[in-house]
Amino acid sequence: MGEMSEQIRRPTTVEELAAELAAGAAAGQAMEIGGAFTKRRLGGSATAAARTISTSALDQTLAYEPADLTISVGAGMPWASLTQLLADNGQILPLDPPFPGATVGGVLAADLSGPRRRRYGTARDVVIGMRFAAVDGKVVESGGMVVKNVTGLDMGKLMIGSMGTLGAIATANFKVSPRPETSGTCAFLSDSTDKLAKLRGRMLQGVAQPTALDLLNAACGRGLEIDFGADFVLLAEATGSEAVVKRSRATFETLARETGVEFLALEETAAQRLWRAIRDFHPASLEAHPKGLLLRISTTATQLGEALALLAGLAPDAWVLSRAANTVIWCSLDSWESGARTLERLRKAGHKTLVESAPPEASLERWVAGGPALEAMRRLKAELDPQGLLNRGRLWGKI
Amino acid sequence: MRAIVGPKAVLDAPQDLLLYEYDGSIEKGRPEVVAFPRSTEQVVELVKLAARARIPLVGRGAGTGLSGGVIPTEGGLMIGFARMNRILEIDYDNECAVVEPGVVNLDITLAVQGAGYYYAPDPSSQKACTIGGNVAENAGGPHTLAYGVTTNHVLGVEAVLPDGTVIEVGGKESDLPGYDLRGLLTGSEGTMALITKVIVRLMKAPEQIETLLAIYDEPAHAADTVAGLTARAIIPAAVEMLDGVMLRMVEEATHAGYPMDAGAVLLIELEGLSEAVVEQLEQVRGVCLENHAREVRVAKSAEERALLWKGRKNAFGAVGRISPTYYVQDGVVPRTRIADTLKHIYHVAEKYNLIISNIFHAGDGNMHPIILFNPRKPEELERTKQAGAEILTYCIQAGGSITGEHGVGMEKNDLMPLVFQPDSLKMMERLITVFNPDRRLNPGKLLPTGKGCLEIRPMTESQKATTW
Ligand SMILES: Cc1cc2nc3c(=O)[nH]c(=O)nc-3n(C[C@H](O)[C@H](O)[C@H](O)COP(=O)(O)OP(=O)(O)OC[C@H]3O[C@@H](n4cnc5c(N)ncnc54)[C@H](O)[C@@H]3O)c2cc1C
Numbered sequence: 001m002g003e004m005s006e007q008i009r010r011p012t013t014v015e016e017l018a019a020e021l022a023a024g025a026a027a028g029q030a031m032e033i034g035g036a037f038t039k040r041r042l043g044g045s046a047t048a049a050a051r052t053i054s055t056s057a058l059d060q061t062l063a064y065e066p067a068d069l070t071i072s073v074g075a076g077m078p079w080a081s082l083t084q085l086l087a088d089n090g091q092i093l094p095l096d097p098p099f100p101g102a103t104v105g106g107v108l109a110a111d112l113s114g115p116r117r118r119r120y121g122t123a124r125d126v127v128i129g130m131r132f133a134a135v136d137g138k139v140v141e142s143g144g145m146v147v148k149n150v151t152g153l154d155m156g157k158l159m160i161g162s163m164g165t166l167g168a169i170a171t172a173n174f175k176v177s178p179r180p181e182t183s184g185t186c187a188f189l190s191d192s193t194d195k196l197a198k199l200r201g202r203m204l205q206g207v208a209q210p211t212a213l214d215l216l217n218a219a220c221g222r223g224l225e226i227d228f229g230a231d232f233v234l235l236a237e238a239t240g241s242e243a244v245v246k247r248s249r250a251t252f253e254t255l256a257r258e259t260g261v262e263f264l265a266l267e268e269t270a271a272q273r274l275w276r277a278i279r280d281f282h283p284a285s286l287e288a289h290p291k292g293l294l295l296r297i298s299t300t301a302t303q304l305g306e307a308l309a310l311l312a313g314l315a316p317d318a319w320v321l322s323r324a325a326n327t328v329i330w331c332s333l334d335s336w337e338s339g340a341r342t343l344e345r346l347r348k349a350g351h352k353t354l355v356e357s358a359p360p361e362a363s364l365e366r367w368v369a370g371g372p373a374l375e376a377m378r379r380l381k382a383e384l385d386p387q388g389l390l391n392r393g394r395l396w397g398k399i
Numbered sequence: 400m401r402a403i404v405g406p407k408a409v410l411d412a413p414q415d416l417l418l419y420e421y422d423g424s425i426e427k428g429r430p431e432v433v434a435f436p437r438s439t440e441q442v443v444e445l446v447k448l449a450a451r452a453r454i455p456l457v458g459r460g461a462g463t464g465l466s467g468g469v470i471p472t473e474g475g476l477m478i479g480f481a482r483m484n485r486i487l488e489i490d491y492d493n494e495c496a497v498v499e500p501g502v503v504n505l506d507i508t509l510a511v512q513g514a515g516y517y518y519a520p521d522p523s524s525q526k527a528c529t530i531g532g533n534v535a536e537n538a539g540g541p542h543t544l545a546y547g548v549t550t551n552h553v554l555g556v557e558a559v560l561p562d563g564t565v566i567e568v569g570g571k572e573s574d575l576p577g578y579d580l581r582g583l584l585t586g587s588e589g590t591m592a593l594i595t596k597v598i599v600r601l602m603k604a605p606e607q608i609e610t611l612l613a614i615y616d617e618p619a620h621a622a623d624t625v626a627g628l629t630a631r632a633i634i635p636a637a638v639e640m641l642d643g644v645m646l647r648m649v650e651e652a653t654h655a656g657y658p659m660d661a662g663a664v665l666l667i668e669l670e671g672l673s674e675a676v677v678e679q680l681e682q683v684r685g686v687c688l689e690n691h692a693r694e695v696r697v698a699k700s701a702e703e704r705a706l707l708w709k710g711r712k713n714a715f716g717a718v719g720r721i722s723p724t725y726y727v728q729d730g731v732v733p734r735t736r737i738a739d740t741l742k743h744i745y746h747v748a749e750k751y752n753l754i755i756s757n758i759f760h761a762g763d764g765n766m767h768p769i770i771l772f773n774p775r776k777p778e779e780l781e782r783t784k785q786a787g788a789e790i791l792t793y794c795i796q797a798g799g800s801i802t803g804e805h806g807v808g809m810e811k812n813d814l815m816p817l818v819f820q821p822d823s824l825k826m827m828e829r830l831i832t833v834f835n836p837d838r839r840l841n842p843g844k845l846l847p848t849g850k851g852c853l854e855i856r857p858m859t860e861s862q863k864a865t866t867w
Contacts, residue, residue, distance in 0.1 A: 067630045068733040090632065111574075124582055125551050138822040146731040148548060148763040148803040150537045150586050151811075151818050152845065153827045157550075157582025166578075178632030201492065205515075207606040208672055243674035298572035301492045326573040327493075354576050367576055373566045376834065377578045383833050399577065 010057040014131060014139055014170040017055060021168060022137025024051045024389060031389050033164040035076055035103030039110050041286055041357045042294075043163045044366065047393035055105045055168060062171060063145065066091060070128065070145050072173040075105025091176045094120045096275075098282040105169040111161030114279045115212035115237065118325040120177065123160045129173030130156035132166075135385050139170065147175045158380070163394040166384045180239035183211070185271035186252050189230035190261040193312060196234045197305030199259040200324050203236065206255070208248040212237040213325040214278055217312065220319035220332075223288055224277040230262070231312070234324060235274065281321050285332035286357060288319070293339035293364075294357035297329040297346060304329075307351050314342045336362040355396075366396040374398065400434050400476075403444040408435040408482065419459070419477055423524075424810055425726055426467030430457070430477035437482045439557065439565060439595040446593065447563040449476050449839070456561070457841045458593045460501065460532030463524045465727050466808025468536060468588050472843030478593060480531050486510055487596070493571050494601050495554055500531025500594045504538075507599065516601040519546040522804070523712050531594045537586030539804035541637040541668070541711070544762035546602065548804065550585040557596035558584060561840040571598060583830070588806050589841045591834040605636075605670035609680050610698040610707055613665040613687040614658050618642045618745075618757075621663040622738035624690040625761045629734050633682055637668040638762030639711050642741070645718075645756035645769070652717035655710030656703075661693075665761065666711055714758045715769075722754075722771035726783050730794030731803035734764045743793045744768050751786040753779075765803035766794065792817065807845045815847050 011017040024031045032049035035056055040046055058074035059081075066089045073082055079095075079102050086093055096114025097107040108130075113122040120126070129143030132155075142155035159169055190196050196215060203210060215234045221227040238248035249265060256263035266274065277284075285294060299307045304327050311320050311331055318339070319332040333339030336358050343364065346353045355366040381388075381399050400409045410416060410433040420429040431454075436442045449456045455475030462469055471477060480501035488497040489511055496507055496518070504525040507518040521540035522528055528538070534556065539548040546552075555569030569581040584591055615621045621640055628635065641649060642663045650657045657664060665687070669679045680697070687695050698704040718725050732740045741757065744766070748755040759767040768790055772783040791801045791814060801811050801818055815824060828846055832838065 065733065065735060067626060067735045069629055070733065121547070121551065124579060125547060134826065138826070139820075140826040141819060141823045144798075144800045144818075146733060146764055146799050146803070148539055148543065148731055148760070148765050149800045150804055150806055151800040151802050152807065152815065152823070153830055154537070154550065154582055154586050155826065155830065157579045157585075158830070160582075161577075161579055178634065204494070205491075205603065207603065209603065240672075240675055241678055243678065244672050247672060247674050296574060298574050300571050301494075323573075328572075328574050352572055352575065369577065371567075372560075372564045373568050373580060374577065375564075376560070376566055376580060379833050380578060380830070383829055395576070 008052045008054050010054050012057045014058065014133065017053070017058065017168055017170050018133035018137045018139050020053050021133050021135050025135045025387065028387060029389065030392050033168045033391055035106035036078070036101045038099040038102050039106060042282065043110055043356065044394045044396035045360060046391055049392065053168065055170065056103060058170060061085065069176050070147065070173060071176055072129070072145060072171060073104055074171055075103060075169045077104050078102070079104055079107050086176055087179070090179050092179045093126060093174055093176050095123060095126065096279045098280050100280065104172055108160050108169055108172055109162060109164045115214050115275055115323065117323060118209070118213055119211040119239070124157055126174050127156050127160060127172055128175050130159060130169060131171040132159055133168045133170050135167060135390060140167070143173065145173050164391040165381060165394050165399060166390070181241045182245055183237055183239040184245040184249050185235060185237045185266045185274065186249055187228060187264040187266060188234040188236070188256050188261045189228055189264065191231040193232055193308040194305050195259050195261050196232055197308070199234060199255055199261055201301065202255050202259065203252060204325060206251060208238070208251040210236040210248070210325070211239040212275070215322040215324040216278070217320040219317050220281070220321050223319050224281065224284055226274050226277050237271070237275070278321065281330060285319050289332050289334045291335060291359050293333045293336045293343065293355060293362070295331040295333070295343060295346070296354045296356045297331065298352045299327050299329065301327050303351065307346070310345065310349060311342070314345055315339070318342070336364065340364055367398055369398050400432065400445065400448065403448070404434050404436050404441050409433070420470070422462045422464040422467060422469045424465050424467040424808065425724070426470045426809055428470040428472055429474065430471045431474045433477040433479050435479045435482045439559065442478060442559050442593060442595050443563050443565060445476065445478055446559050446561060450562055453839070455839050455842050458531065458535070458589050460529030461503070461527045463528045464532060464536060464808065465729070465805040466802065466810040468806050468808040468844060470809060472809060480529060483595070490571070491516065491601070495571055495598050496601055497596065497598050498530055499596060500529060502530050504528050504530060504533055511601055512604065515604050517604050518552065518599055519543070519602050520549045520552055530597050530599065534585050534594050534597055535587065535589040536804065536806040539760065539765065541639050541760060544638060544760065545634055545636045550582060552600040553581055553585055553597060554600055555598035556581050556584060556594050558592035558594050560592050561835045566592070569598065587831070588808060588845050590831050590845055591840070607673045607676045608668060608670045608704070609676050610704040611667045611680070611683060612696045612707055613667065613692040614661045614694045615664065615692055616662045617691070618663040618741050619738045620691040621665050622741055622761070624665060624687050624692065625737055626735050627686045627690055628683065631682065631686060633679060633686070635667050635679070635683065635762065636670040637666070639666040640664070640757070640759055640761035641666070641711070641714070642757040644754065645714065645758045648717045648721055648756060649710045649714050652720055653710045653713050655706050657710055666707055711758070718756065718769055718771065724772055724774045726770040726772065726787055727805070728766065728768045728770070728787055728790055729802045729805040730766050730791050730799055732764045732766065732794050732797040732799035736797040736799070737761060737764055740766060740793060740797055744790055747786050747789050751782040753782060753786055755786070760803070763803070764799065788814070809844055812845055813847050813849065
């Protein structure tokens with residue numbers, strides 16, 4: 001991890017932000033752009049930069065008309081403040097990103113989301129407009145404040161997940177959702193990943209769909225202090241009216257019985273605590289495993305059970321969390337050296353595996369990338385940041 | 400070209416090319432040659448040939464576009480995707496299908512509905528338009544209110560760049576690292592790459608569907624109902640509005656059972672678990688009545704429901720019976736501004752002495768005023784254009800945008816400076832040229848050219864006969 005430069009610059013207007021970038025570019029300075037800098041160990045660690053720019057002072061609500069279900073805020077607004085403001089109006093923006101203290105801009109740049117993704121999608125599904133500052137000092141706008149809009153290129157998509165390598169997100173517009181009337185969480189316990197994978201499949205084939213569906217192993221449960229005493233637990237949240245939640249729970253219970261896994265209906269406060277703990281899997285596992293490896297496995301439904309079984313065999317003590325409906329698995333191992341073997345086996349078995357975090361000294365292929373799509377990404381980077389000044393080292397230094 | 404795709408898959412006789420000089424918009428322009436590849440490899444060969452010869456090229460789906468996206472502005476090669484129309488794979492486990500770009504939108508749902516699945520984005524033209532065209536335009540439809548537009552349902556694409564390079568972006572797996580190129584390509588109106596394969600998301604069909612027809616004397620009351628639903632946190636699967644002018648045209652053409660004397664109707668669809676639908680039905684009925692609906696009908700059978708939707712989906716055909724030429728607009732406004740925008744549209748109709756009917760995706764504020772005009776009266780055409788521009792300007796001032804789903808194309812590109820500052824437009828141009836350096840692929844679209852519109856053409860007989 002690079003050292004932070006002494007003084008963090010905190011522009012207070014979008015124009016000042018753009019001017020900061022332009023000044024850095026004119027001086028040929030490497031620049032680190034961030035919000036609250038909570039994710040310096042994630043997504044390819046940032047390297048030392050001559051100029052550090054934070055968007056944290058761009059923290060205003062720019063427009064909010066609850067009746068339109070849209071909101072526009074500065075990128076520096078803490079995510080928690082944004083969701084609180086919405087909650088006060090009975091609305092939600094359910095990305096549930098990890099890292100308390102994260103800002104809106106950081107959440108979008110790192111493309112973080114959480115358990116309710118099955119129902120509400122990720123950042124790309126809720127952002128309807130964006131302004132960003134380019135390295136040449138220009139302020140660029142994309143989209144707008146309406147929920148449906150194809151006026152011009154959707155440049156916001158490009159910024160989401162770009163880890164600040166293309167420019168600095170200055171403001172973001174979202175479509176928000178009404179808060180569901182109620183919710184209910186069920187847990188399914190089993191020692192067999194196979195059975196849980198089967199249950200997952202049957203739940204998703206049903207008409208009563210879960211809003212969130214996560215799977216974790218015992219080590220992860222212990223680490224997050226939500227231990228269920230089983231090797232694996234699948235957690236499902238249903239949301240909607242009382243009747244809908246009741247029906248969903250009954251459906252899930254029947255499926256659990258048919259699949260031969262233990263079923264538990266959780267009480268609401270316990271459920272809330274549980275989802276909060278899961279949401280912060282990333283910071284918790286990074287803290288627990290300071291010299292460890294954090295892997296992200298993008299797999300398919302067909303291979304999910306196999307990937308989980310592989311992990312159970314190779315690294316029983318690793319923390320494993322899967323966003324089961326989306327078939328993404330995170331695996332946090334306590335030592336990068338011993339974890340390297342797990343990484344190799346996963347890749348050999350055909351699971352697309354990314355090193356989300358590893359100590360700088362770890363000699364590992366963090367992202368196996370290549371081909372014409374990567375070339376196209378490099379050309380985009382070269383166009384937007386020709387000197388390669390922005391967030392060097394991010395995106396694993398590949399782009 | 401004949402060596403690449405076979406002699407029958409190339410058209411260059413003037414009488415054949417005539418069919419390819421228009422789309423669903425009022426624009427016109429002829430390609431010099433049209434070729435119909437059957438595979439990505441053939442697309443690559445054609446694209447390389449065009450690159451060597453330095454001729455412009457454009458991809459064509461079904462030609463239903465409403466912004467002139469597919470119209471060649473500089474002649475050249477048109478690549479028609481009609482023969483790349485196979486569904487390559489249906490993967491229920493991973494809730495997706497892999498399709499070629501020429502697959503017709505509705506055919507995906509038809510292929511999977513037996514298993515209880517469907518493809519959610521449902522443009523009103525879904526019986527004809529292709530997935531390639533949908534991805535290019537980021538198409539929407541009545542049901543995108545609840546489920547999102549095309550970009551929310553595209554998991555991956557294979558695309559051919561103007562130099563012949565094939566790129567694959569996204570995939571069946573989630574969260575693949577790198578820039579979201581599929582998001583950037585979706586909605587880029589065929590100006591960055593030709594789409595040769597698409598992985599689309601399949602969704603589980605709902606347990607229960609209810610369709611309501613709420614009837615109003617005043618369009619404003621229908622508009623208030625939309626705002627009322629949003630304010631009550633009710634998000635139906637679809638909320639479509641037809642105003643009185645539109646209603647009468649549709650009813651005469653379709654006999655869907657719409658009341659001839661109403662000021663407006665809302666077509667509202669609720670879907671999901673039975674429990675949810677039953678509850679929402681009562682809530683929605685309540686909001687409609689509170690906002691002075693004079694009657695709320697609920698379709699009693701699948702046939703009744705289909706009939707109500709037939710009226711909606713045949714609307715453009717119905718307009719065509721009255722006036723062979725019309726100009727469809729696609730502005731979007733925040734949902735709380737629908738009522739005053741409608742009022743403004745009626746004001747514009749009066750001011751320019753034109754008939755404007757309205758049928759639109761009210762739930763997400765996507766207005767479709769349809770201006771009827773007689774192309775043989777040049778002065779009326781001029782008024783039509785002015786009226787259109789005035790309506791779109793109003794949408795922008797209301798905090799909206801000039802196109803919600805039909806695209807900018809060559810029709811609204813000169814209005815782009817009303818929406819975006821020069822720096823934003825410049826950035827779009829820079830991004831396009833990263834993929835399409837000499838702008839040979841679909842030139843003259845999306846960004847301002849400063850040249851203004853092409854000539855306006857009457858609808859052909861074959862277009863009039865089509866039912867959408
Ligand atoms: C009656 C009617 C109702 C409509 N209703 C709706 C609606 O509800 N919602 C909506 O969104 N639209 C609607 N449309 C507009 C139109 O159907 C859509 O824009 C549709 O997506 C166009 O698909 P297409 O296959 O006809 O594309 P075309 O018109 O052939 O092409 C449209 C654009 O896509 C590009 N393109 C096509 N195929 C490819 C490819 N493989 N690779 C790259 N670029 C490609 C073309 O170059 C062009 O720029 C309607 C049109 C009509 C006539």
